[in-house]
Amino acid sequence: MSSSVSLSSPEKGPQLRTQCAICHHNSQPVFEKYGYWIRACQNCGHHFADLVPDVTHAQQVYGDDYFEGGGAGYSDYLAEAKLLKKHGRRYGLKVNKYTKPGRLLDVGSAAGFILQGLIDTGWQGMGIEPNDRVATYARENLGLPVQTGTLEELSPQDFGNNTYDLITFIQVIPHFYNLRQALSVAASVTASDGYWLIETWNRSSWTARVLGQGWHEYSPPSVLHWFSPEEIASLGSQFGFRVVAKGRPSKWINGGHAKSLLRYKFQDSAIGRLLIPLLNLVPDGMDFPYPAEDLFWILLQKSN
Numbered sequence: 001m002s003s004s005v006s007l008s009s010p011e012k013g014p015q016l017r018t019q020c021a022i023c024h025h026n027s028q029p030v031f032e033k034y035g036y037w038i039r040a041c042q043n044c045g046h047h048f049a050d051l052v053p054d055v056t057h058a059q060q061v062y063g064d065d066y067f068e069g070g071g072a073g074y075s076d077y078l079a080e081a082k083l084l085k086k087h088g089r090r091y092g093l094k095v096n097k098y099t100k101p102g103r104l105l106d107v108g109s110a111a112g113f114i115l116q117g118l119i120d121t122g123w124q125g126m127g128i129e130p131n132d133r134v135a136t137y138a139r140e141n142l143g144l145p146v147q148t149g150t151l152e153e154l155s156p157q158d159f160g161n162n163t164y165d166l167i168t169f170i171q172v173i174p175h176f177y178n179l180r181q182a183l184s185v186a187a188s189v190t191a192s193d194g195y196w197l198i199e200t201w202n203r204s205s206w207t208a209r210v211l212g213q214g215w216h217e218y219s220p221p222s223v224l225h226w227f228s229p230e231e232i233a234s235l236g237s238q239f240g241f242r243v244v245a246k247g248r249p250s251k252w253i254n255g256g257h258a259k260s261l262l263r264y265k266f267q268d269s270a271i272g273r274l275l276i277p278l279l280n281l282v283p284d285g286m287d288f289p290y291p292a293e294d295l296f297w298i299l300l301q302k303s304n
């Protein structure tokens, strides 16, 4: 891939706002969140934000507060590094049941930890990441080939005729400012019989349906799309991919993070407050599975 990027025609994919990016039908506004309307497709039910983002979207949303955002702190993010690498390794081992490791492109690779985990399972990987600071971190601290940019900005020529046996989109696909353009580029640089591994939040999950508008993933403008597994399968088929496998990942969090979440939950009840001192028995460095019912992964294979 060259270091320069060429802007692609925005006409290639339907714009957000009223038209569904999956089935092209019209939509209607269903509720407002953080000052943006969330629309639902009248045909397939896909939810998306009523705004027209552009190339500046990724830079604005994934600014340098990525490391410091949410009060988590840079050091906490680095503590998560170990868990993210494990997450990548688990996905690498999963995909290796279906194909031999080959060339990998990790889209939205952030500081490269998940990419490093995938590489540890035999893949020859590179990444692309909109935030230059985290991309630089991946290059300088992990020695990984991570290019600063977005998939939408690139054309297949920017990849220098390279194709990839696996493209991973780990919690990335709802953030694309031009979903169809991004997937079109990805499809054209996927090797024949190559795979896409997508992990994203499930709008049709029990959690999302119970919480409704209060579901944490309804957070425009950083999140622009809310999918069900069926919608991802439909989208994949339009780009020549068929579903090979799907499931639910476990999120792993470290003891420090788990304790702060539980303290917050326990303080609402008398019994909970009695339990808070017991949390001190949990070592900060111990890892815990955190069941995420509203998250799914799906593996697709190029079939034409």
Ligand SMILES: [Zn+2]
Pocket: 020, 021, 022, 023, 024, 025, 041, 042, 043, 044, 045, 046
């Ligand atoms: Zn639709």
